[in-house]
Amino acid sequence: MRPTTALALMLALAVWLAPLPGRAQTCAPWPGEPSPLPTTASADALAAQWAQQRVHELVAAAERLEAAAPSAAHRVWRHAACLDPERADLAAAIARTRPLRVHRPEPVRGRISAPPRAASVEAALAPIRASLIVVAGRPAPAPAEAALEASRPSASAPAPPTPEPPAVSSPPTPEPTPSEPPLAALDGRLDEAETLIRSARFEEALQALGTARVDLVDLRAENGAAARHARLELLTGTAEVALGRENEAQASFARALAVDPGLRLDPATTSPKVVRTFERAREKRP
Amino acid sequence: MRALRIVAPLVGGFALASACASPPPPAWLEVSMLRGAAGQVESLESRPERLRLVLDLTASMGAASTAGEPSPAEAARAAAVRVLEGLPPETDVSLQVLGIATGRACAPPVRLSAPERPWGSQLLARSVAALEPRSEGSLSQALREVRQDVHEAAPASRWRVVVLSDLRSDCGGDPCAGLTGLLELGARVDVVDLGDEPPACLAEMELPGPPSEAAALAPPPPPRFRVEAAPKGGREAGPELARGVAGEAPVGLAAGRAVVVLETDPVFRIGPLDLEPGTLTTVRALDFPAQETSWRAWALSRRPAGPERGTKP
Numbered sequence: 198m199r200p201t202t203a204l205a206l207m208l209a210l211a212v213w214l215a216p217l218p219g220r221a222q223t224c225a226p227w228p229g230e231p232s233p234l235p236t237t238a239s240a241d242a243l244a245a246q247w248a249q250q251r252v253h254e255l256v257a258a259a260e261r262l263e264a265a266a267p268s269a270a271h272r273v274w275r276h277a278a279c280l281d282p283e284r285a286d287l288a289a290a291i292a293r294t295r296p297l298r299v300h301r302p303e304p305v306r307g308r309i310s311a312p313p314r315a316a317s318v319e320a321a322l323a324p325i326r327a328s329l330i331v332v333a334g335r336p337a338p339a340p341a342e343a344a345l346e347a348s349r350p351s352a353s354a355p356a357p358p359t360p361e362p363p364a365v366s367s368p369p370t371p372e373p374t375p376s377e378p379p380l381a382a383l384d385g386r387l388d389e390a391e392t393l394i395r396s397a398r399f400e401e402a403l404q405a406l407g408t409a410r411v412d413l414v415d416l417r418a419e420n421g422a423a424a425r426h427a428r429l430e431l432l433t434g435t436a437e438v439a440l441g442r443e444n445e446a447q448a449s450f451a452r453a454l455a456v457d458p459g460l461r462l463d464p465a466t467t468s469p470k471v472v473r474t475f476e477r478a479r480e481k482r483p
Numbered sequence: 484m485r486a487l488r489i490v491a492p493l494v495g496g497f498a499l500a501s502a503c504a505s506p507p508p509p510a511w512l513e514v515s516m517l518r519g520a521a522g523q524v525e526s527l528e529s530r531p532e533r534l535r536l537v538l539d540l541t542a543s544m545g546a547a548s549t550a551g552e553p554s555p556a557e558a559a560r561a562a563a564v565r566v567l568e569g570l571p572p573e574t575d576v577s578l579q580v581l582g583i584a585t586g587r588a589c590a591p592p593v594r595l596s597a598p599e600r601p602w603g604s605q606l607l608a609r610s611v612a613a614l615e616p617r618s619e620g621s622l623s624q625a626l627r628e629v630r631q632d633v634h635e636a637a638p639a640s641r642w643r644v645v646v647l648s649d650l651r652s653d654c655g656g657d658p659c660a661g662l663t664g665l666l667e668l669g670a671r672v673d674v675v676d677l678g679d680e681p682p683a684c685l686a687e688m689e690l691p692g693p694p695s696e697a698a699a700l701a702p703p704p705p706p707r708f709r710v711e712a713a714p715k716g717g718r719e720a721g722p723e724l725a726r727g728v729a730g731e732a733p734v735g736l737a738a739g740r741a742v743v744v745l746e747t748d749p750v751f752r753i754g755p756l757d758l759e760p761g762t763l764t765t766v767r768a769l770d771f772p773a774q775e776t777s778w779r780a781w782a783l784s785r786r787p788a789g790p791e792r793g794t795k796p
């Protein structure tokens with residue numbers, strides 16, 4: 198055998214023997230765990246039992262971490278999947294909590310330096326926007342809210358007649374003042390959002406409400422803005438309840454209550470789930 | 484009969500002498516333990532996320548548009564405005580913008596913060612809409628600065644970073660290293676990649692090892708154990724025969740019936756077992772102390788002890 202051939206063969210062998218970097222790194226045992234890391238399918242029955250119980254406690258830990266520390270939960274989910282690669286729910290949890298997401302707007306493929314289409318940038322951002330909408334923080338009246346409050350007439354949000362969105366029953370709410378021109382567009386958007394909620398198109402409703410929120414920034418000094426603000430938050434909370442976003446819904450209802458602490462929902466005409474969430478938001482108010 | 488009287492003491496003496504000359508081979512015992520988490524991960528308080536947008540408006544993003552389409556920079560700017568407009572009013576949001584400072588070819592990133600909350604994000608949106616590309620800038624530097632902010636404003640787990648960029652590094656630095664730095668701290672990152680080819684590192688960016696929030700998941704160290712003779716005559720425990728540490732070398736001890744007591748909390752008693760002379764008995768135990776119902780199991784195997792076991796366990 199020629200030396201060069203032997204060298205090439207040795208190199209090939211070294212490459213073949215080298216562990217796969219990705220799997221070796223991600224499925225390495227954590228401190229205190231047996232090495233090599235067993236799986237639930239290990240031939241050694243005791244090691245397989247250990248893997249099974251270990252998955253059980255990793256899953257419990259990941260579930261506790263996920264809401265507050267999704268990136269940490271992601272690493273725990275991944276490790277659980279190393280121990281039990283067959284569990285489909287672990288793969289779903291890994292995808293759900295992935296800490297780095299790369300979105301590639303569709304450019305004009307095949308062209309060098311072709312810019313991505315504006316619409317495709319918007320499309321790539323859609324899932325990000327949807328998830329960012331739920332980052333609402335703790336509501337706290339701030340100067341802008343105070344300004345809204347000061348400009349608010351004694352009216353509360355108008356009472357829609359059907360169970361969803363919520364009906365405001367108390368305190369007695371006079372009819373909202375007829376829309377002045379600056380508020381007419383805002384009312385139109387709120388009406389549109391309400392129609393979308395009645396049609397169970399909750400994500401679209403939240404988008405319409407996001408636009409209405411921008412309009413409200415410009416109109417916050419207008420007479421009647423506070424009532425619209427309260428209505429906006431009630432509609433937002435209702436859509437969020439429907440989407441199962443309990444925490445975000447409570448935050449929206451709390452904002453509505455910050456604008457009008459006397460707000461009440463009519464339990465006779467409002468979805469019990471919406472009422473319950475609204476009341477929880479009220480109970481949490483300082 | 485007479486011959487028997489003569490031979491019997493000889494046989495007995497020979498047996499006694501043999502016994503004194505070579506004692507019966509000891510039994511050998513090896514104990515190992517696989518353990519679960521020492522404690523439980525505590526539920527963390529759910530807090531609102533802090534949001535940082537990294538907006539790249541550098542020259543490479545301003546490539547001439549085709550067929551009336553806006554440039555990547557224009558598309559990114561418009562998208563950032565839309566994101567900001569749609570945020571709940573009290574969201575804690577700020578921006579790191581590249582390419583808008585003047586005076587240098589590679590200008591430092593500019594940080595824009597919301598002037599007030601609530602409605603800060605909506606006000607920021609108006610500022611962003613008016614931004615114009617003016618220079619180059621280093622995305623890597625921008626990400627390092629974001630990392631510093633994340634590091635200083637714990638908990639990092641509640642940070643969300645959205646990067647709108649072509650991920651080019653015309654002003655030096657490695658954007659992937661910057662992104663890894665954020666992930667290491669526990670931030671969540673969305674990258675909207677507006678470039679031609681995504682860096683290869685993006686596909687493999689995963690962090691190994693347990694996160695700091697899950698420190699309680701580490702199994703406790705292997706416990707010590709003692710071996711007691713199997714109790715007789717109604718006693719609770721027999722005399723101690725040997726001591727050792729799980730996972731370490733086998734211990735030698737007299738053959739017989741015995742109980743292995745692992746000094747866990749609570750103690751884990753295994754046996755009685757028959758420890759046979761000249762045999763290595765291996766006990767493997769499982770212990771998950773933090774589970775609501777403590778979960779334990781064990782298994783036993785035996786094999787002849789080799790000569791090395793008889794000399795130095």
